[in-house]
Amino acid sequence: MVGKRTFIGWPFLQEGFVVAVSDSLFKYEQMVVIPGSPPKIVANPHAPQGLSHWMMKAQRIEQHYSKKCGVITGDVKVLVHVQPLKGSMKRLESGAFVKDYEGPDKEVEQAVQMVISQVASEDPRFLEQDPPPLSEEFPDGCKIFFLGEHAYGVAAQVASTSNDALSVILAFFPSDKAENDKFKAIVQNRVSSQYYPSFKAANMLHISGRALSRITSSFMVLTSDSTKNNLGLSLKFEAKSLKVIDYSRKEGRHWEFSEKTIDLIREYKVRCWWHAGKSDVLIGFAHQAKFPEVFRVLDQNGDGTTIYDCN
Template identity: 65%
Template sequence: MVISIQNPYDGQKPEDVARKFIDQRVFIGWPFLHEGKVVAVSDSMFKYEKMSVVPGQEGKVVSTPHAFQALHHWKSKAERIESVYSKRCGVLTGEVEVMLHVRPLKGLKREEDGAFVKDYEGLEKEVESAVQMSVVEVSSEDPRYVERAPPPIKEEFPEGSKVFFLGEHGYGVAAQVSATDEEKDTLSVILAFFPAERLESDRFKEIVNARKASRYFLSYRATDMVGISGRALGKITSSFMVLTSDEQKNNLGLSIKFEAKALKVIDYSRKEGRTWEYSEKAIQLIREYKAAFPEVFASLDGNGDAMARATDIFGRYDDPDAKVREVKAFLKSKGVRDLEPVSLFCDHLSKETVVEIEKVEDELTQGKSGGIRKAIVKGIPRRAVLKPTHAAYRLQNQHFALGDRVTMVKDSGGVPLSVKGVVIGLNAKSMDVIWDVPFISGVTLGDRCSQYRGSTVEFSSCLNLSNPQFVTSTNPKAPAPVRNNAPFNPKFGPHPIVQPAPGQQAASGFRPRPQSNGQPMKIMLNPNRGGRGGGAGWANGHSGRGGPAPQPSTSPIQPQNTQQPANVPAAGAPRGGPRGRGGPPFRGGRGFDRGRGAPRGDFRRGRGRGGFAPAQSS
């Protein structure tokens, strides 16, 4: 069975379609529909968007012509839509003349007043859909994504519920709701805090900033500093396996970089682009290793991929296996086996810094045995407090840095509620935190902290106390603060070059030649070489064989030296003079040389068509 789709918008102008669909929701991906918001409409020549010149007034549809490269992209997308529906679904969509630019629905987000509204994806996830394959209404909507009005404040914040205060003074302090006022839509909370907590963030930042800044060197610079080849450096800094007499494998490498696994060691190695870099600490370690065991470095440049043997490296010693054990003991004494590799695409604090942070946390925890204070804040709006169940909605786009003081605001998970900690690692989608107190589900984070003290959590599960980003006024009549909408996407390590957007010109590589406005391209000959007709001209026939000779210059300025050598033909002379190297046209007793201008007759026949070269005036 084949289904044929009738286009209800056939014959309508693209401008009319744009006025109807832009800023409206549609359902795309038929027959498996999912919701999205239309942001633009396009045809084969123009893209139509709604722009507002005056804020507060309804925007007008503005057409923008496609770029030169985008014309082909648009046609390819339209043909692909027709092909996919025809070959995979057995659906004839008809010719795609108009497409909708749709941003898919991401979920619901909570507004400052407590309402839940739909949140759509950004420009990077925008998709195109044929207008005849888009559905405007559905009979049954997904109840999970239905927008909801703000609930009554008494239902959302019942008395005794646990919240976090977001005011300017006491930001992030744990609180409890004591009363609510439905008429004014305000509430009262009781704060519980330690007065000395305000200075905690500064102490941890000082520890992180006091780290010794390591200077990194490119691999080719590191080879010159150590005095080894690049191949030897690559082997010794990774895994270098050696076989002993009992066929046991022993790793004599430093293991500070892993290319295939995309791992590095903090404060020792990193990768920028395609090149590895080594710190001063790593170079010093390699120098000490080379000075202690030069035999190991002498064997690194050997040919072949076979695994090295102890007898090949330490052949001049009576017991090569004992020498291998001595090398392993040396590496262990330098702490090489305790180095923890991490991903190239993350940033972590070193183990020494983490130990120092943990000591400060223990001191602060012991000093909090007493002295807790309470305060009551009345008549604040609901946006001035954070409910644990709202953390996933409200704490989006929050930024973090190493050494930031955070508190857990999510009531689900292994970390107890309102426990404080310090960020010691940033990953692509999560962060590593060492907490003030141990808990049952805590880990050591790769032996970087004590048992039950560390964990990896999401960005939206913690509130940043060192960098407050959600400070809200306690005045109910104050306007809602403007939030940062830039997403927090930490990127560390090497990343590929981003390709240009569809329709955009690449930064480098092939580029098409500019338009010539319909004029044919002309290729000019070298003016110093006369054509067969005696004149320099164009290669495509404008001044070819038999064409006019170039006209002499009419400039009144005469050259100082007008004398010309006898063996150089005059300008405009036909090709075919006697060939030679500056000598006369005759060679005694042998007739003409084999020049292109030799005449037919008794003399030897030349290869040219012309006659003698004209005589030159002396």
């Protein structure tokens, strides 16, 4: 039984691979005793506390079937240690599809009387298959992506096949490499390479941590005409943990802000509007000119929960 497949979980059967069988005294496993020789079944005695541990597992399995499944299993004297079949097939380098079983950490024990060695109908999704011929898997004219070293990811077309090789035509343009190099240079030369924790960023700006948190997120102010104005910069979204690239990021439970964010807030405090970097994207409005008291309160303590426009 060890080293063979079985089916567990009756009546909803799931295939598995038997790695060991145990009773109250021994665990029988398949092991290589002499290097280079075929594996043999070896009986390994349980640890001193193993007998009571094994008996508890056997009783728990028996009670589960009798109390929850309405099945009288009788005394459980032998347990089968099974690694269940994964939900997908594993493909080898040769192209063959083989069954892939879980590792030792997913091993389950089952009463020997509740496992089945054969089923009448195999699940067609988990039938092992030999590698198909290349001409069948990659017919002539088939569109593919080339994963070779010199043109990785380039679109290609199958020109011809042999028993163990493909002949392909690459749709490769030399200008693509130059464009990729330019894109890499832009990414590497981004200004905001250093990020600061929120408390350090607040110290650099001479405001409280609460003020920094409110300025960099949504910050609504109710005016005398009962309209709401968002004075926040919307550089972070706490509820969804969303960030703004080059401006903010979240490390664990704490937010960090870039040099660009710090410069932005400094300018936000003294100017009516600004443009973000070289892209000239307008991301601020004349809030300070319209609500000077708001920014004075935030600079002083930043902990007020309600701010009214007195004008």
